Amino acid sequence: MNVAIVTGASSGLGWEYAKQLAPRREVDEVWLVARRRDRLEELAGKLIGAEGRIFAMDLTDAEQTRELFETLEREQPNVAWLVNNAGFGAIGPFEDIDVDTHLTMIDLNVRALTELTQRALPYCVPGSRIVQVASSAGFAPLGNFAVYAATKAYVLNFANALAAELAPKNITVTAVCPGPVDTEFSSVAHLDGDDKAPEFIYAKPGDVVRKSIADARKGKLNSVYGATMKAWSALSGLVPRRLSAWTTSLYRG
Ligand SMILES: NC(=O)c1ccc[n+]([C@@H]2O[C@H](COP(=O)([O-])OP(=O)(O)OC[C@H]3O[C@@H](n4cnc5c(N)ncnc54)[C@H](OP(=O)(O)O)[C@@H]3O)[C@@H](O)[C@H]2O)c1
Secondary structure, three states: OEEEEEEOOOOHHHHHHHHHHOOOOOOOEEEEEEOOHHHHHHHHHHOOOOEEEEEEOOOOOHHHHHHHHHHHHHHOOEEEEEEEOOOOOOEOOHHHOOHHHHHHHHHHHHHHHHHHHHHHHHHOOOOOEEEEEOOHHHOOOOOOOHHHHHHHHHHHHHHHHHHHHHHHHOOEEEEEOOOOEOOOHHHHHEOOOOOOOOHHHOEOHHHHHHHHHHHHHOOOOEEOOOHHHHHHHHHOOOOOHHHHHHHHHOOOO
C-alpha cells in the first residue's frame, strides 16, 4: 500500500495537500494528522481517488503520536509522500510571549517534524517525496517573530541537508517557503487578536500547494511561491542580519 502522510491536514495548506495528493496514482491512502477530528472526518469525506485515514492527535504529545508510529511499523506501507506541514507561529516581542507557547512551537515545528521524518524514512522508497513546510520567515532573523523564524530556519537547513543525504536513494526532500498565505495561521499567530493584514498580501493555499507539489516532483530543493517571496529568497542573504532583525522588530502586527 502506498500512502501520503500529511500533518496539519485539518486546515490551510495541509487540507490542500491532502486534497491535491489524493488523486495521484501513487497514493492509495492519505493519512490525515491533526488535533481536530471533526475537520479530518470532513476532509476524509471529500477526498477523491484515495481513502483518508484519520490520526487525530497532538503531535507534541508522545503518548498520542505513538499510534501513528506503531501503525507505520505494523503496516509497513510505502510512504510515497511525507508532508510535514503542521506548525504555528506567535507574533510579538519575545519577552511578551509566554515560555510555554515558545516551547510548544519548537516542539511542533522542529521536534515533531524531525521525529516523523526519521520514523517514516525506513518506509520511503526510491521515488518518495518528502515535503518539509518551512517559511520565507526562515531566510533571515525576524524581530517580533524571533522563535518562529528560528524554527523555520531549522526546517529549511534540515531539509536542504537531508536532500543531499537522500539523493543517492532517489528520495527527494523539498523545503516549502511560503510568504503570507490565506489560512488560519494569522489568527493563531496574532495572540492579541488583531489578525489580518490587507487581503492582497495573501497567496491562496491551493496555489502554493500546487506549485510545491510540482516542485517536489521535479526534485527541487526549495519551493518559493510568488515574485515577492522569490525576490526575498534571493536578497535575504545579502541583507545584513542586524538590519533584517531590526526593521522587523519595528513591526507590531
Ligand atoms: N499561512 C502562512 O502565512 C504561512 C506562511 C509560511 C509558512 N507557513 C507554514 O505552513 C504550515 C501550515 O500552516 P497553515 O498556514 O496552513 O496554518 P493553519 O491553517 O493554522 O494550519 C496549521 C495546521 O497545523 C495543525 N496543528 C497545529 N498544532 C498542532 C499540534 N500540536 N498537533 C497536530 N497538528 C497541529 C492544525 O490542526 P489542529 O489545530 O486541528 O491540530 C492545522 O491543521 C505551518 O508549518 C506554517 O508555519 C504558513
